[in-house]
Amino acid sequence: MNKIHPSAIIDxxxxxxxxxxxxxxxIEADALIGENTEVAAGAVIKKNSIIGKNNIIGHYAVIGEDPQDIHFDRNLKTGVIIxxxxxxxxxxxxxxxxxxxxxxxxxxxxxxMATSHIAHDCILHNNVILCNGSLMAGHIEIFDHVFISGLVAVHQFSKIGCNAMIAGCTRLAQDAPPYALVEGHPGIFRTINVVGLRRAGFSAEDRLAIKRVYNTIYFSGYTYSQAIKILEEQNIGSHGKIIIDFFKTSRRGVVKSGRTFSEE
Structure with missing residues (x-):
């Protein structure tokens, strides 16, 4: 049974x-909201938005608003799926x-989190966290288990690989690779996301294997293409293959490195 406050406006x-x-x-025309979802006071669900089960939509959140694109035709039938x-x-x-x-x-x-922004045509996979005031421009893809800290700004068409962390106030202008900790203005690879990987259940052996892959890519004096060719001839495991695939399919280019790290 729906519980609807009498002051709510529902098409x-x-x-x-x-x-x-x-x-x-x-709640505007042709919106669909799944069971056990809560829409708080003042929130707006725009037309053609689809929201699944067991969601919480906070006060004055806006889902499905027109994109901030000066060339956008407001008559187009597009939407948001959550x-x-x-x-x-x-x-x-x-x-x-x-x-x-x-x-x-x-x-x-x-x-x-509060005041975060997801622009048009973005894709967020599962278990993604955006902290307060983080801003995602259009056409960004964020893979599973990514943590984006507060006040981060990400350039349009960028990708962020699985289990990565983007540190607070970072300006990310290129792709952030899987399992990485990226920080800076512009964002650069600092090390692997040790805390995040531990929390996700990655073993010490897995973390060391990931470190070794990144040492080859960033700190062995090779170009990216040379490092990838070397790694493809080695037994780098499933996580290493995910890293290599990310570099090979990047269209904006992957962030540069900032410093070395040990294998211990």
Whole structure:
């Protein structure tokens, strides 16, 4: 049974499945909100937005607003798709796609903290955390288990690999590779994301293997292409293959390195 505050404004075509809607929230035409999702006071769910189960949409968050693209045709039918078990806190914003029939996508178990921003055509996979005031430009792809600290700004079309961490106030202008700790203005590779990998259950052996791959890529005097060719001839394990695939498929280029680190 839906629990809807009488001051909420809900379009008749919106589909609500056992949800809670707070005071003065607005749900526009053809929105779909899955069961056990809570929409707090003042939040706005724009037309054609699809939100899954067990989500929390915070006060004055806006989901599915028009993209901030001066060439965008507001008559295009585009949207936002959000999966299950996400927390989207107060005043966070998620903008709809710029392309007909397509969507900005957020997966499952993500946490978007207050005032964070997801621009048009972004894809967030699962278990992604964006801290307060972090800003994602258009067409960014963020893979599983990424942690983005506060006040980070990420350039459009960038990718952030799985289990990476982007340190606070970083300006990320290129792709951040998997398992990495990236920090700076502009962001550079500092070391591997040791704390994040430990929390994710990576063994000491796995972490050492990842370090050795990055030592070859960044600190052995080779170009990226030379390092990758060398690594492809070695037994680098599944995590090493993920790193190599990321470098080989990068379109913006991967961040440069900042310093060396030991294998201990």
């Amino acid at each position: 008749q075509s919106a589909r609500l499945e056992n949800v809670t809607i707070g005071p003065h929230a607005i 999966g299950d078990n996400n927390i989207i806190r107060e005043m966070a914003t998620v903008h709809r796609s710029t392309k007909t029939g397509q969507n900005t996508i957020i997966g499952n178990n993500c946490f978007l």
